[in-house]
Every structure is written in structure tokens, then in C-alpha cells.
Amino acid sequence: MTAAVPGAPVLDAHEIHVRFPLARDWRGRAVRHAHALNGVSLQVRRGEAFGIVGESGCGKSTLAAVLMGLLKPSEGELRRLPRADGRPADVQIVFQDPQSSLDPRLPAWKVIIEPLVAAGRGSVDRAALRARAEVLARQVGLRPEQLGRYVHEFSGGQRQRIAIARALATEPDVIVLDEPTSALDISVQAQILNLLRELRRAHGLTYVLISHNVSVVRHLCDRVAVMYLGQVVEQGPAAQVLESPRHPYTRELLDAVPRLDRPWPEDELAPPAELPGNAVLPQGCFFRGRCPWATTGCDRPQVLLARPDAPLHAYRCHVAGTR
Amino acid sequence: MSADPASLQARAGRSAPGLLAGALDSGVAEPVLEIRDLSLEFPVFGGAVCALGGVSLRVMPGEIVGVVGESGSGKSVTAMAALRLLPPGGHRITGGSLRLCGEDVLAASEARMREWRGRRAAMIFQEPMTALNPTRRIGDQLTGVLRAHHRLGRREALERAEALLRDMMIPDPDRVLRAYPFELSGGMRQRVMAAMAFSCDPALLIADEPTTALDVTVQRQVLQLLRFRARERGAAILFITHDMAVVSQFCDRVYVMYAGTVVEQGPTGQVLNAPRHPYTRGLLDGLPERAAPGSDLASIPGRVPDMRRPPQGCVFSDRCAFADDMCWRRPALEPLPGDDLQRRVACWHPLPPAPAAQALGDVQ
Numbered sequence: 001m002t003a004a005v006p007g008a009p010v011l012d013a014h015e016i017h018v019r020f021p022l023a024r025d026w027r028g029r030a031v032r033h034a035h036a037l038n039g040v041s042l043q044v045r046r047g048e049a050f051g052i053v054g055e056s057g058c059g060k061s062t063l064a065a066v067l068m069g070l071l072k073p074s075e076g077e078l079r080r081l082p083r084a085d086g087r088p089a090d091v092q093i094v095f096q097d098p099q100s101s102l103d104p105r106l107p108a109w110k111v112i113i114e115p116l117v118a119a120g121r122g123s124v125d126r127a128a129l130r131a132r133a134e135v136l137a138r139q140v141g142l143r144p145e146q147l148g149r150y151v152h153e154f155s156g157g158q159r160q161r162i163a164i165a166r167a168l169a170t171e172p173d174v175i176v177l178d179e180p181t182s183a184l185d186i187s188v189q190a191q192i193l194n195l196l197r198e199l200r201r202a203h204g205l206t207y208v209l210i211s212h213n214v215s216v217v218r219h220l221c222d223r224v225a226v227m228y229l230g231q232v233v234e235q236g237p238a239a240q241v242l243e244s245p246r247h248p249y250t251r252e253l254l255d256a257v258p259r260l261d262r263p264w265p266e267d268e269l270a271p272p273a274e275l276p277g278n279a280v281l282p283q284g285c286f287f288r289g290r291c292p293w294a295t296t297g298c299d300r301p302q303v304l305l306a307r308p309d310a311p312l313h314a315y316r317c318h319v320a321g322t323r
Numbered sequence: 324m325s326a327d328p329a330s331l332q333a334r335a336g337r338s339a340p341g342l343l344a345g346a347l348d349s350g351v352a353e354p355v356l357e358i359r360d361l362s363l364e365f366p367v368f369g370g371a372v373c374a375l376g377g378v379s380l381r382v383m384p385g386e387i388v389g390v391v392g393e394s395g396s397g398k399s400v401t402a403m404a405a406l407r408l409l410p411p412g413g414h415r416i417t418g419g420s421l422r423l424c425g426e427d428v429l430a431a432s433e434a435r436m437r438e439w440r441g442r443r444a445a446m447i448f449q450e451p452m453t454a455l456n457p458t459r460r461i462g463d464q465l466t467g468v469l470r471a472h473h474r475l476g477r478r479e480a481l482e483r484a485e486a487l488l489r490d491m492m493i494p495d496p497d498r499v500l501r502a503y504p505f506e507l508s509g510g511m512r513q514r515v516m517a518a519m520a521f522s523c524d525p526a527l528l529i530a531d532e533p534t535t536a537l538d539v540t541v542q543r544q545v546l547q548l549l550r551f552r553a554r555e556r557g558a559a560i561l562f563i564t565h566d567m568a569v570v571s572q573f574c575d576r577v578y579v580m581y582a583g584t585v586v587e588q589g590p591t592g593q594v595l596n597a598p599r600h601p602y603t604r605g606l607l608d609g610l611p612e613r614a615a616p617g618s619d620l621a622s623i624p625g626r627v628p629d630m631r632r633p634p635q636g637c638v639f640s641d642r643c644a645f646a647d648d649m650c651w652r653r654p655a656l657e658p659l660p661g662d663d664l665q666r667r668v669a670c671w672h673p674l675p676p677a678p679a680a681q682a683l684g685d686v687q
Binding site for chain 2: 055056155156185186187188189190191193194197212214215216218219220238239252253255256257258259260263264266268269270273274
């Protein structure tokens with residue numbers, strides 16, 4: 001495993017806030033907002049696999065859109081490291097559902113080289129484009145002779161391979177993987193995870209893996225950020241964060257993940273606890289309402305801080321350090 | 324793997340103990356659901372897709388039974404068939420029997436079925452947003468179910484509905500009763516579905532991927548609640564899922580399905596810790612949580628057979644590392660010598676029972 005490859009940050013997000021208007025007044029000005037991201041700072045370094053875990057509504061996918069440049073942050077700044085040719089780092093994405101994210105009206109080879117053409121970097125020669133698509137297809141384990149088919153003729157796993165080939169087409173600096181295996185069966189998921197790892201080793205790729213599946217993140221990533229209500233609550237090396245979590249939310253999340261070796265207690269009943277709405281943000285620590293450790297001092301906003309004993313492992317809780 | 328002569332001999336002379344086992348594990352109580360050799364196909368242009376090829380499955384009162392398999396394995400079709408919910412013209416049952424609380428489902432009239440659905444067996448679907456009526460308030464839908472099955476006045480029904488919601492640990496049942504489904508979160512909606520399923524005290528609850536659309540923390544709350552209430556009322560659960568880890572948390576017994584057949588069954592701990600069918604083993608080995616971070620995951624080569632032309636022999640043979648000439652014949656789902664009588668495997672070359680300790684050690 002290539003743990004924590006040192007390198008310059010390819011993507012550097014600084015205090016990113018994203019708000020979506022929920023309601024507007026008569027002049028069209030937004031009066032209420034959904035606060036999707038509330039101050040996310042993170043750096044993705046070249047060559048690493050960075051995982052983002054969290055539950056639905058925590059802002060994972062909004063963050064993906066920001067990293068892709070699809071969404072302009074309401075506040076804060078995303079810096080992308082310039083490439084050799086002066087253009088900012090290129091980011092590509094693989095979506096969860098290849099059925100709906102790939103164009104059903106194009107044959108597979110056109111789907112694969114479409115980003116290249118869209119970026120204005122594709123050759124105009126049809127044969128050359130087709131040849132490029134075949135090279136990419138071979139890299140992801142597709143047979144070149146299948147490339148004349150349409151997306152619906154492929155199985156789920158093969159479609160996800162097409163999506164990965166498409167993301168590779170422009171030789172991007174970073175590939176954002178947004179729940180790349182959630183729609184797949186277990187045996188196919190294993191194949192795709194192996195492929196992603198293989199590609200990363202062969203091409204020195206940088207991944208941002210967004211997933212609610214903790215074991216997929218643990219398997220693939222060097223560093224992990226845990227998100228809650230649009231904030232990173234804990235961040236650090238994957239092994240540290242996922243094996244010995246510090247933040248109470250990370251603990252709760254990991255505790256709820258069903259594991260083959262550890263049954264849940266039979267008679268434990270919990271009332272519903274869900275992500276609070278993000279129209280009105282809580283005062284102080286965002287997790288305070290659900291936190292078993294809530295105490296004095298939690299009414300102040302918490303900062304994401306590394307403690308001296310583990311300088312790479314940061315968490316947003318003033319109590320966790322003393323536990 | 325080479326089949327050693329002793330085990331072959333034991334397998335050959337196994338039909339009599341097999342019958343005995345069947346008699347033994349049926350016990351005294353009557354099963355709430357008993358499916359025997361059910362075969363079902365969907366007619367398509369120029370042929371038929373064989374969805375189930377002789378599935379046998381039994382749920383005893385109060386038991387939580389898991390059915391695990393990948394998409395297309397026939398697990399949902401089995402669940403739907405048990406309540407006769409498949410569209411009448413769209414499928415053909417080509418063999419087998421299906422009994423709910425001892426009575427024949429396939430021969431029952433539609434009126435009888437309507438009475439049984441909800442009372443004898445209720446269903447919880449994966450996506451509560453599509454299972455609930457989006458145009459009616461939760462209260463109307465819940466009391467509708469109650470009043471269809473019991474002689475209840477409007478007010479009594481409302482009180483019962485409120486108690487049911489409170490049973491599902493919903494903190495403000497009044498508000499939920501007045502709400503439309505879209506106003507509730509996914510976890511809340513699934514709690515409402517569960518309340519509705521429990522409303523007529525069914526002997527069997529069929530849950531088809533009830534928490535797949537939910538987050539893990541909510542999934543845990545909902546599953547623990549389901550199990551607790553089912554145990555409390557003595558209801559059995561038939562739990563359909565693709566998630567091996569959830570099965571390990573939740574189920575007493577498990578059936579592993581592949582390509583429309585049951586390939587392995589037995590108590591959950593035994594099946595997941597020491598799988599004896601190569602397919603079960605392959606499924607477990609493909610889980611990232613059981614592998615060291617960054618290592619290669621074992622994946623099953625090939626793909627699911629085309630069920631328009633189901634294989635004659637073992638359904639898994641073309642993807643199996645142990646397949647040989649014997650696998651041209653379909654293996655029966657039978658108990659193995661030396662195993663628990665509950666445990667059955669459909670394989671000519673079952674994996675050795677031993678590596679239980681090692682398999683456990685692999686898990687961090």
C-alpha cells in the first residue's frame with residue numbers, strides 16, 4: 001500500500017461554503033438557504049486516494065461537484081494545481097449509476113472518447129479516435145470488438161468499466177469516484193475495486209472516493225475525511241480514522257456498519273436519530289443534539305484540530321481528546 | 324478439489340438420512356411458509372426466462388430467515404410468489420407447491436388471498452416511497468389497512484394506528500399521522516411501513532431489502548426495531564437481501580440463492596463462517612471488509628448464466644474452480660455427512676468444513 005504519498009496538493013479546498021436557495025421573496029432574492037457545505041477545507045495530494053465518507057445529506061456529492069468545478073462555492077476557494085501547460089488540473093468523475101450517466105444514443109467507443117473531443121483535444125480523425133478508445137477499453141478490461149455496442153447492451157459491471165475508461169480518456173490529474181460500486185453486486189464490486197486499484201498503480205492516478213460504504217473506503221484509500229452536516233468532522237490516515245475513530249459521530253457511524261464478526265446486541269432499541277435539516281444550522285457543535293458526550297463548551301463552534309500525539313489525525317471535537 | 328472416496332460413499336448412501344432429516348427439522352410446529360420445489364418462469368418473446376428452478380424454503384414460527392443472493396438470483400421473485408403478488412398473466416408456475424400457514428397459496432381464490440395478505444403474511448418493500456400512496460396521509464393509509472381487516476370505528480382505528488406508530492418508536496405519532504409520505508424521511512417512512520405490516524399481527528413478515536435505501540445508522544435502528552417487535556409478537560421474518568453483513572447481524576438461518584436455485588442453507592453463523600458451497604465462499608471472499616486494505620479482492624470469474632437457457636447441470640459450474648465431469652448433473656440440496664441437519668449444500672464438491680477458524684481469523 002502506498003500510504004501517504006508526499007506530493008503537492010492537486011486540489012486545495014479552502015473553507016468552502018455552498019448554499020442553495022430554498023425560498024425567494026418577491027424580488028427574487030433568496031430568503032432561506034439549504035446549507036450544503038459549511039466550511040470544508042481539504043487537500044488532495046498527487047498520487048493519493050482520498051476517501052470521503054458520510055451519510056446521505058452530509059454534502060458528499062455537493063463537495064464532488066465543487067471539486068469537479070461544476071458548482072461555484074458560495075464562499076471559499078478551490079485551488080487547482082496548474083499543469084505543465086498552464087491549465088488548471090483536470091478532474092474527471094465516475095458516477096454511481098452508469099445506466100443513467102452514460103449517453104444511451106452513442107456507441108460505447110464514442111462514449112469513451114467524448115470527454116476528449118469535448119475538451120478540444122481529440123484528433124479529428126475518426127480512426128485515431130476509435131484506436132484511442134480501444135486502448136482505453138483494454139486498460140479497463142473491455143474487449144475492443146464490443147465497442148460498437150450501445151451502453152444498454154452491457155452488464156452493470158461492464159458499464160462501470162466504460163465509465164472508468166471515459167474518465168481516463170483525458171488523462172486527468174484527479175478522478176472523483178462518486179459511489180462507484182453502490183449499484184453493483186458483490187462479485188462485480190470486487191472486480192471493479194481490483195480494477196481501480198490496478199489502474200492507480202499502473203498510472204499513478206489520484207482518486208477522490210466518495211462513498212457511504214466504509215469498507216470500500218478502507219480498502220481503497222490512504223486518507224479519509226468523515227463528513228457530517230456539510231463539515232469535515234474527522235480526517236486522517238484511513239487506518240487511524242477507521243480503526244480508532246475519535247469523533248463521536250465517526251464512532252456512531254462505524255458502530256452501525258454491520259460486520260460479519262460482530263453482532264449487534266439483540267434488545268437494543270434506539271429512537272430515530274437522523275441528520276438534522278440544513279436549512280437552520282445548529283449553534284455550536286453541529287453534532288451536539290445527537291452526541292452522547294455533549295457537555296459544557298459544546299455550544300461553541302468546534303474546529304478541526306490535530307492533537308500533538310497524532311499530528312495527521314484531526315477531529316472536530318473538544319471532548320474526544322480527553323476520552 | 325478431489326472428491327475423497329469416503330465422502331463420495333457417504334453421499335451415495337445418503338438418501339435415507341436425508342429423508343429422516345426432513346422429517347426431523349420440520350419438528351412439531353407447522354411452518355408459516357413452506358415452499359417446495361417451486362419452479363417459475365417469465366414468458367418472453369421466443370421462450371421463457373427461468374426465474375426459479377426448484378426452490379425449497381421453509382420458515383418456522385418466530386424464526387428470522389434470510390435469503391441472500393445477487394441481482395437476478397430469484398430472491399425477490401420467491402418473496403413475491405409467496406404472497407402471489409406477481410402479475411397473473413406475466414408468469415407461469417411450472418411446478419412445486421407453496422403453503423402459507425399450512426394452506427395452499429397456489430389454489431386459493433383471490434378473495435382468500437386478499438384476506439391472507441396482511442393477516443397471515445405482510446410485506447415490507449425496499450422503497451417505501453413507492454409502496455406508500457403519495458396522495459393520501461399516513462393516517463388514512465394506516466387506518467385503511469386496519470379497517471379492511473378488523474371491524475373498527477374510525478376513532479378506534481386512529482387510536483390503534485397511533486399505538487402502532489408509537490411501537491415503532493416514532494416520537495410524535497400525531498404529526499406523522501397527518502403527514503404525507505413525502506414529508507417524512509426515508510427512515511421514518513420505513514418505520515411507517517413496518518407499523519403497517521405489523522398492524523394485523525401477521526405470522527410472517529416478508530421484508531424485501533427493507534433497508535437498502537437507508538443510511539447505515541438508520542438501517543441499524545430500523546433492523547433492530549424490526550427484530551425486537553417480531554420477537555415480541557412471535558412473528559417470523561423472511562428477510563431478502565444482498566448484504567451478507569446484514570444477514571450475519573439479523574438472521575437465524577440463511578438461504579443462499581444463485582440463478583434461481585438455493586445453493587446452500589443453514590444456521591447463519593455456520594454458513595457465513597464456514598461456507599461449503601464455492602459460490603457462498605466466493606461471495607464472502609469478494610467483500611472488501613474481509614480483505615487487507617489494498618490487497619487484491621477475490622472475485623468470481625465469469626457472469627450469471629443466461630436464464631433463458633438455464634444450465635442443465637450445476638448452475639454454478641461454469642464459474643466454479645472445482646467443476647469437473649460430475650457437475651454436468653444437477654446436485655441436490657442435501658445435508659452433508661457430519662454436518663448439522665439444518666445445513667444443506669447443493670454441490671458435488673463441497674468445501675471442507677474445517678477452515679472455520681481460519682475464516683474467522685481473516686476478519687479484523
